[in-house]
Amino acid sequence: MSYSVKLNGITKKYKMHRQNSDKLKDIILPGGYGEDFYAIRDLTFEAGKGDVVGIIGVNGSGKSTFSNLVANITPPTSGEIDVKGDVSLIAVSAGLNKELTGRENIELKLLMMGYKKNKIEEMKPDIIEFADIGKFIDMPVKKYSSGMKSRLGFSISISVDPDVLIVDEALSVGDKTFADKCLVKMNEFKERGKTIFFVSHSNGQMKKFCNKALWLEHGTIREYGPMKEVMPHYEAFIKEYKSWSKEEKRRFREEGTKKQEGLATAESASSEEKEKRKKSWILF
Template identity: 65%
Template sequence: MSETVVVQNVYKKYKMHKSSKEKLLDIILPRGYGEDFYALQNISFKAYQGDVIGLVGVNGSGKSTLSNIIAGVIPPTFGEVTSIGTTSIIAISSGLNNQLTGRENIELKCLMLGFKKKEIKEMEPEIIEFADIGKFIDQPVKKYSSGMKSRLGFAISVTVNPDILIVDEALSVGDQIFAQKSKNKMFEFKEKGKTIFFVSHSMGQIKEFCEKAIWLEYGEIKQFGPVNNVIPEYEKFLKEYKSMTNEQQKKFREEVMQKQRGLATI
């Protein structure tokens, strides 16, 4: 099985700003301003053709940041990501331009992915049919509901037929019929041997769909392995976390923040 995504020692550092003044200082000052905060630390793993990998972790553990880095939407601060093949990300905030119509967004996104105008015209009917948002396709996206946006984002991302697909919570919005249609499409991709990363808070969906899982904690990989090993451990942690008192949960979150604040050894 050949490698499709190689992630090596990836870190993502953000600055914490308490006010817009601090944000401004960060831009003006040569060394920047603000406390360092690591959304990701020391992330390394390999994905292979046909891998379907679930990304799990509590809120703020770094799932979306890692998805965006794999997709090339944002760069890592340190480290390297090598992708063999075309990559497409499906996320609720899927980078649609609010001022443009759905149809114009199709063209823009496909142009950005490197397609020629003729190819886009050929793909357009398929995208519109999959999105199934009727006359809204010629309305500006700012008039769309969140479900409509995710339908259009999903339709574009799957129709361009990427080798590597990153699905970030996309199945949690939209109605049941669309969710089923999306699920079928993803199973179709899985059968074709594409590499899929799947972010979800639904352990049911992760267990149903993925063979491997990455559990992120404090922006680090806590566990990576077969879904049947990782998810029971993660569920055990979730159960313990839920049974904590508010005070204990607060302490845990503070420890998390502390760990992400520049304690990284690079």
């Protein structure tokens, strides 16, 4: 199977600034200013045509950063990303201008994607019908609920028929009826060999819809493979995590923060620590 999305050694580093003046220092001073924070570190993986990849991981693991990198919203600090075809990111209010109406946002987004005025007029009725937000289509987006923003964003994104679709928590808001309608549409994409990345806190949706899972932890890949193999490992980890004491959870978060701040890396861990961690998961 040929790949449609390929990441090779992707790292995304940010500078942590405590106050606005630090941002100016970061620009002026040689080598920058502020602590490094690695939202994503050294990611290498491929997704093929027809793959539906569930992106899993606890909060702060790098899921949204991953989505923005593949969608080319933010550039990587280092490494290469190769995406074959057009990409569309669906996230709550992503790319919507809150001062414009829903109808105006449809026109603006499609114009920015290169569509001509006559084609936009042709596409608009189907987008409005799918969004199904009634009279709110002619009201400013700033008056929308998060569910309405999700409906409009999803409707616009699927209308452009992308080769790679990224759904980042867009189905976590709003009603179940609309979520089910979206899943039906995504299944149509799946049958047509599109590549889909699905970010959701609903493990049930993941297992029902995705055939692969990418488990991110502290900005690195913990596991990648078939959903039926990876998800049981992740669910076992979550069950274990919930049983930890506050102190154990604090240590886990601190360890991750150190890695993402560059104070420690997976590569710098001792062989004894790596083997201990490996053994702790060998039963799953």
